[in-house]
Amino acid sequence: MSLENLDKALQAELETLHDEGRAKQPERIITDYLPAAGERGPRYRLQGEQKEFIRLNSNSYLSLSNHPALIEAADNATHACGVGPGAVRFIDGTYSHHIDLENRVAQFVGKPAAKIFNSAYTSNCGLALAISNKKTHWVGDQLNHNSIIRSMRIAGIPSANKSIFKHNDMDDLHRCFAEVGDDIERVIVVFDGIFSMRGDYAPIDQIQETADRYAHKYQDGVITVVDDSHGIGAYGDTGRGTPEFCATWPDIVVGTFGKAFGVNGGFIAASTTVIEAVRQKADTYIYTNPLSVADCAAATISLDICDSEEGLSLLANLKERTAQFRQGLSNLGLESIPGPHPVVPLMVRDTAKTRKLVNDLFNAGVLVVGLTFPVVPKGDESIRFQINAAHSKADIDYVLGVLETLT
Ligand SMILES: Cc1ncc(COP(=O)(O)O)c(C=O)c1O
Known part of the structure; x- marks a missing residue:
């Protein structure tokens, strides 16, 4: 079957994007x-x-992408184990490099466990799939990254189970709790650590304080999630990101190895049970090949460098x-x-x-x-x-x- 008709239809859509000034430049x-x-x-x-x-216009805030130690680690891992994992994680696609990076990043953000993904984008999608059920209500900042917004759609969260607060507005965050239905058992408050279009940050201490105030109302409590993709490695006294800057650690931390750490890939760090739920339920973790051992080895060294003089x-x-x-x-x-x-x-x-x-x-x-x-x-x-x-x-x-x- 020819693509002629599909091409014609898509061409019309692309022209609209151009006419509306929304098309990306070459x-x-x-x-x-x-x-x-x-x-x-x-x-x-x-x-x-x-x-x-x-x-x-690079997110590589520490300029580690070309660091000789990262390149050497990627080289050594590739020579030892090859360029591709050969399968998804649960079908013997797990190498020691994956586990080393998971342990290292969990330690870096001070959480008991972590799972790594191909990107922070797929981490957010996996998290929503893993921790949401019919009695979950999500509350998010108006300027949250596209991956968080898309994750809700992928996880099939109905609009009645979502509330959006005005950017960094704590009064409006309070208002969102009034929208939570009586049958809800779990509320998840999710926000970027650093808002990448503006360079400003979420007041995590105030968000956590608000979440704690409402936690007793819901069977599973109010869970806070920061996606600190632009903060981790680049912000705070020791590069622990926005939670370090605000002296408050949310329950779950999502981040990327593809910005300050100079490599590629994403992670979720949380309790061992949340991380096991991610391993069992997050389709964007389960049904896709993991990062290469080269990426993992380079990212592990990158974290070590961040913790050095x-x-x-x-x-x-x-x-x-x-x-x-x-x-x-x-x-x-x-x-x-x-x-x-x-x-x-x-x-x-x-x-x-x-x-x-x-x-x-x-x-x-x-x-x-x-x-x-x-x-x-x-x-x-x-x-x-x-x-x-x-x-x-x-x-x-x-x-x-x-x-x-x-x-
Ligand atoms: C808050 C946030 N989450 C996720 C991402 C995507 O990161 P990755 O390239 O690892 O998917 C970005 C960066 O564009 C971001 O700003």
């Missing part, structure tokens, strides 16, 4: 990574471009460069959203101006991402700058200099 292709040299941090080459680029020094540099950039924006009279996280938005508040500025920065050799409606609400159009530990002082000065000429 993907740029990185061809080379140029390590830091002297005063200059790492640079990238793109297909079809002569110049070298500085990246301020080197990691603390990377974190200190990340904080210093972030502060330099934030101060520079303020000196230029440019608007941002305050806070110490390395996601630093420049509020442009206009779609055409955002697009032009992103383009002008590209021409000056700076890679950033522009956020326009519907990714952010109308009026909140912005450019997201992401600082990382390998940016040099001179790199940040260069970007600020470019901004000075462009704004």
